[in-house]
Amino acid sequence: MPAPLISVRDIGKSFEGTHALSGVDLDIAPGTIHALVGENGAGKSTLGKILAGVYGPDAGTIRLDSREVSFQSPRDALAHGITIVAQEIALVGTRSVIENIYLGSEVHTGPFVRTKRLRRLFDELVADTGIDVPGDALVSGLSIADQQKVEILRALARNADVIVMDEPTARLATHEAEALMSIFDRLRGRGKTIIFVSHFLEEVLSVSDTVTVLRDGKIVDGGKATEFTPGSLIAAMIGRSLESAFPPKAAISQGQPVLSVAALSRAGAFENVSLDVDAGEIVVITGLVGSGRSEVLRSIYGLEPPTSGAITYKGEPAQYRHPRQAIAAGMALIPESRKTEGLFVGFSLVSNVSLPHLPRFSRAGFVRARAAHRSATEQMAAVGVKARSATVEAGLLSGGNQQKILFARSFMADIALLLADEPTRGVDVAAKRQIYDLLVQQAANGTGVLLVSSEMEEVIGLAHKVVVMRQGRVVGQLRGSDIRESAIAELAFGQTTQA
Amino acid sequence: MTLTETENTTLVAPAVHRNVWRSSLTRYGIVWAAAALFVILCLTTPGFFGVPNLRNLLDQQAAVLIVAAPLTLTLIAGQFDVSLSAVYITAPLVGLQVEAATHSIALALAAGVLAGLVCGAFNAFLVVTCRINSFISTLASSYVVAGIGYVVSDRAILTPSDENFRDLAATRILGLTSSTWMAVIVVAVFWIALSSTRYGRYVYATGANGDAARLSGIRTGWIVASTFLLTASAAAFAGLLNASKSMSAQASDDFSFVFGALAAVVVGGTSIAGGAGTVWRTVAGALFIAMMNNGFNLNQVDPIFQRIILGLVILAAVGFDAFSRARRRS
CATH class of the missing domain: 3.40.50.300 (P-loop containing nucleotide triphosphate hydrolases)
Known part of the structure; x- marks a missing residue:
């Protein structure tokens, strides 16, 4: 040497x-x-x-x-x-x-x-x-x-x-x-x-x-x-051996479809996207950054309404023009950017968690602050947020804990569909595993989970079904043992013509 | 507390303990300052502590408070409204023209406030629908509205035909003028709305992080629009009170009204970055400025110096805000 x-x-x-x-x-x-x-x-x-x-x-x-x-x-x-x-x-x-x-x-x-x-x-x-x-x-x-x-x-x-x-x-x-x-x-x-x-x-x-x-x-x-x-x-x-980085995949019995997207398009973002999410199923959309993955989630959630196509949610047509309709129907979105779209960094943890749920916690327009506080702290404890108190500013927490705040916010209502865009970005290895556990648990409770992820291990480790997008189009869907790194990469980079 | 304690407890806790004193000092800084000023003026300035002077002081501040309370919401929602002077001047002109035509004080009030609402709706349209920066759009609408004031009044000084119009502002109730009582009511309504209602939470959320608020299901466009509507109708009402007090209105009235209201909000410590602030702070800011000016007048300080000192006080307040935010970030 x-x-x-x-x-x-x-x-x-x-x-x-x-x-x-x-x-x-x-x-x-x-x-x-x-x-x-x-x-x-x-x-x-x-x-x-x-x-x-x-x-x-x-x-x-x-x-x-x-x-x-x-x-x-x-x-x-x-x-x-x-x-x-x-x-x-x-x-x-x-x-x-x-x-x-x-x-x-x-x-x-x-x-x-x-x-x-x-x-x-x-x-x-x-x-x-x-x-x-x-x-x-x-x-x-x-x-x-x-x-x-x-x-x-x-x-x-x-x-x-x-x-x-x-x-x-x-x-x-x-x-x-x-x-x-x-x-x-x-x-x-x-x-x-x-x-x-x-x-x-x-x-x-x-x-x-x-x-x-x-x-x-x-x-x-x-x-x-x-x-x-x-x-x-x-x-x-x-500093400890992980039996594996991912929780075991739960087998899903033929679940009821929660979400069904047919020929959905949004001008300039994605085209002719069709996919289904069943109750209890984890579906991961992957592909290169800019392939239109996030935009599909945002369209379903009513943030950027689609220009054509149909969304069926819980058996009914669901063309939302604003997220509040999606929230009322039992959807939750964890956005890609925690800081700019997720958190209110200057607000307390409780305010961050309870904000979308205030209609449930108010009477004649007045917020029942104590009830909201109690419910929010329960949710934070349930997802394992670690903080000095429930009233510290959200900006003071680590990345993993901030992400858990967004999970607590999503889980504070009874949701049937969880949309999550790169939920483990910028969090450490231990917090990643905890977030995977939350996703798997939520699916096991019968919630449909639709993720966007760029991390290959995550896609393979979590998905029941993988939807690969390239340049705004779905170029392939993989299930079960077909979910392999090489198959996903080929689809994402367009090296095969399978579509 | 059901949350788990962690090692970062030790990281944060000592700093917090050390800062309890300082944080209550900074948190209630403007209240301490206003209280201190009150005591100092009581002790040093003859004629300050007395029913007539204090009653006048409150009466004079009524219009500013009526506008500054909703303007606090506008700033918290992350917006700015500089068109309020024009609304304050033009709305009573509309009101008095209606009064001249119908001889009804109630219709005059309704027409004046409606004129304010229309101005607020125009501002909201520019900011929310056209997405023009609120400082620029309200600056522009301010010229438009002021110009309309000249058209409505035909450049004349308007006076109400009904002598009872004076009672709107000048009726004595429990020793205070009716305009003071109206200011109390307006302040109380906005204070409660901001601190205890869902609407208030939504205003904070919209100003703190509009994208996240939208994702949380808040109709941020409506929230922003509502603050413009409320502020402009409050400015119209304040203008009507002012017309009642002076029993006249003209399009060339003092255009600096909005600065007094903005100064109260900003000296109170509401952040111009949005997302933070309270109505009680604005009240404290307004009273601080009012007592300062009153003290200067009673001590016969040259009005020129009064302006310079007020400017420095505003700078100190804004500088303090910027300083404490920079500290929090580091």
Whole structure:
């Protein structure tokens, strides 16, 4: 084994009295992809940010090429050849790709930027790395995946040898993530070192040389990536073995159809979508981001009414023009974006949970606050919300608990159909399992569950039936043992003509 | 409490304990400020604490309070209404023209308030249906409505033909004027509506997160529209009271009325970002400003300086709001 490029000893870091990291020792070999994995809050991002100079450690030493270094800022780290591509993309959207890549390091003569020379440098960089982005395009017009490429090129243009990638694939579709992995591979081939912070375990194992597992701010496991499986990584991350990441699928007897959608279309969003959800059944709509999955849910719920087609709900036609009709009929929607469409972050937990149900808890327009409070706290306890009190602001909770607040809100009424759009996005592994349990329990009680999900494991682990969409159309439906990763991917990417 | 305690208990709890004092200080800050000002004026300013002065002070604030109470709802719903001055001026012109034609005070009142409702409906149409930013649309409608005022009155000073029109605002009941009592009633109605009814919860939800409110089944468009309707009809009613007090109305009346109402809401601490605020805060804000001005007058402070100081007080209130929100976020 070559001498480590970066050698970290006994690093500690606290935020407001909480240990984010303590006693961390880590060696990173040059020219490798080194993954840092762990649950949300395990300290993996903090460690990455310390290596890139974003945070200064409270204790411990960092050696680079056997020399002790202490970075005062990200700029300082970059001078030593280390940089970070942060989770939040920080580019100037209204300017071109080339301008962004060389922002702050323009080649200039006096006050004038030498545009042609920059273009030549850019072309060389693209040829050198094989990362292809149109240089003149405005950054705001690029996809997230392309913006990330711009960030990487920006790092490389500054001669970084070590790139910390903080959750780079969190917002990418599967094929975009795969493309990024091959870029990682190429960069490694050119001698770059990549520190890959992620909680997508299969991705991590597919590309990394070495894996380090963090839990509660400490390193709990590590070694060659080939020695791990997704299962053993999960066990190391959460500190107990999960018999499986998913609850067992309940067999469904031929249930009554709860929802039946026939030839549903909405101009510009989706076309000719037909699907059925039976009582007690979990149906998952999957496909690439932008394939019209969320829009189907929103149409059923009355948020974006369809332009043609028929929805039958509990045996009756149900063309809702507003969500309140859907709620009154016993539907609930858990939206894709918790923060912008789900929660009132400044409101108490009780207010968040009870809001759609106030008509039931009011007399002559006056809210029976005590009854609503009691019912809401019962629901929160039932779904396992962990909070200091029922009156704290929703914005103070962790992602998993915030998501459970939305479940409590949905379950406060007797629902016959639960619509949930990416219900486990941005929640940690343990909370994911709890959310899966809630979905399965709800289905077992006879509720029809219609999910939208991009996570392959989730689709396979939960669905009785999978509906695959591509470009606004349903391209296939899979049941039982037909639900396999390869079959779903083929449909989603359009590699077969089965329809 | 049936919720499970967790390790983040220890994370949050100490901070909360430490802040009990400070949070009640910030939460009721405007009430403390108004109470302190009252005590200071009682002690330092002869003529402040006395039935005639305090009765006048309340009487003068009646119109502002009648409008500021529903305007609090508009701001909480995340909107702005700057057209209220125009409504305040134009509605009584409509009312007095109807009174001149019919010699009925009741019809005059009805016509004036109806004119206000029409203005509110126009604002609601612009904001909800046409989706124009409420600051811009009410600025525009303010010019339209003010112009209509000139048309309605034919640029004349209108006076009511019936002397009894004066009784609308000036009747004494239990020592206070009828306009003061009307302000009390209006404030009480909006206070209760906002704090205890489903409608009030929906107003908060609409302003805090409109998308989430819609998903929760709230007809956010109607909620926003209702705040414009209520505020404009309240402004029309306040204008009628003002006409009753002065027994005249003209299209060139003082156009700064809306600023007084907005200042009361904002000094009270209702966030211009929407989603938070209360009517009692607005009342405290209105009384604070009124006592401040009254104190200045009694102490013969130059009106020019009064304006400068009021401006600084508004800035302090808004700055405090921005500061406390930034702190909460970090």
